[in-house]
Amino acid sequence: MSSRVMLALVSLLWMFAGSARAEVDPNYSMVLLTENFPPYNMAINGKNFATEDSIDGIAVDVVREMFKRAGIKYSLTLRFPWDRIYKLALEKPGYGVFVAARLPEREKLFKWVGPIGPDDWVLLGRADSDIKLDVLSDAKAFKVGAYKGDAIAEHLVNQGLTPIAALRDQENAKKLQNGQIDLWATGDPAGRYLAKQEGVTGLKTILKFDSAQLYLALNKEVPDEVVLRLQATLDKMREEGFVEDILNSYL
Numbered sequence: 001m002s003s004r005v006m007l008a009l010v011s012l013l014w015m016f017a018g019s020a021r022a023e024v025d026p027n028y029s030m031v032l033l034t035e036n037f038p039p040y041n042m043a044i045n046g047k048n049f050a051t052e053d054s055i056d057g058i059a060v061d062v063v064r065e066m067f068k069r070a071g072i073k074y075s076l077t078l079r080f081p082w083d084r085i086y087k088l089a090l091e092k093p094g095y096g097v098f099v100a101a102r103l104p105e106r107e108k109l110f111k112w113v114g115p116i117g118p119d120d121w122v123l124l125g126r127a128d129s130d131i132k133l134d135v136l137s138d139a140k141a142f143k144v145g146a147y148k149g150d151a152i153a154e155h156l157v158n159q160g161l162t163p164i165a166a167l168r169d170q171e172n173a174k175k176l177q178n179g180q181i182d183l184w185a186t187g188d189p190a191g192r193y194l195a196k197q198e199g200v201t202g203l204k205t206i207l208k209f210d211s212a213q214l215y216l217a218l219n220k221e222v223p224d225e226v227v228l229r230l231q232a233t234l235d236k237m238r239e240e241g242f243v244e245d246i247l248n249s250y251l
Helices: 003-022 058-070 082-091 136-141 151-158 171-178 190-197 224-239 242-250
Strands: 029-034 073-078 095-101 111-125 144-147 164-166 183-188 204-218
Touching: 029 058, 029 082, 058 073, 058 095, 058 111, 058 224, 058 242, 082 095, 095 111, 095 151, 111 190, 111 224, 111 242, 136 204, 144 151, 144 171, 151 183, 164 171, 171 183, 171 190, 183 190, 183 204, 204 224, 224 242
Parallel strands: 029 073, 029 095, 144 164, 144 183
Antiparallel strands: 095 204, 111 183, 111 204
16 A cells, blocks of 8 residues: 555545544433452442442443543443443443443443453362362352352353352352352452452452453444544543543552
């Protein structure tokens, strides 16, 4: 391809990006929903309902900065349970939910901005556990706890397991410690962070069985120009090292 053609293509891309940015309605506003999922998002008071400045966490800090730089208005609410806010984002135009694992079965349900951060999927055991697993299917012989409605719990079911669901993921830390479950299917670092808050330490990774990237999932009716602007803003923040700095400040 000649340099002249390349230059023309680059110019067209810049024109498209500029027009996309200009087309965003300055009055457009989004409703963003999140849940208690430390250290990515959490209510400062530890409750299951919070709004605006009463919420913090890695993803919250990243999303706030992203919307600020992009010049897009929003409201932010932390609610419970996850099933409810996920359904709202799925059904209501102008809604978004974070952080959500971007999975093949979810791909066409939302428009996506991210990734915001990683989430390794692990089976945790007590420090004295002698359980050894080579593959996830080996866990069928054990009682496995998971968070109801979470992507990890869905994955376990799809793989033929029958997880014992908890309404709050941190409940599984106590269940594991008390012997009510043998293994805890959760994210890392989220699971260890939650366990520490519950006074449970010394858990060990029995099996790392998958890894996901966490995103902001937007209702499919959100205008493409809004999605493009948010994604471009996040990409710039990552290039600057902002996202990594936020991650490190919590971990």
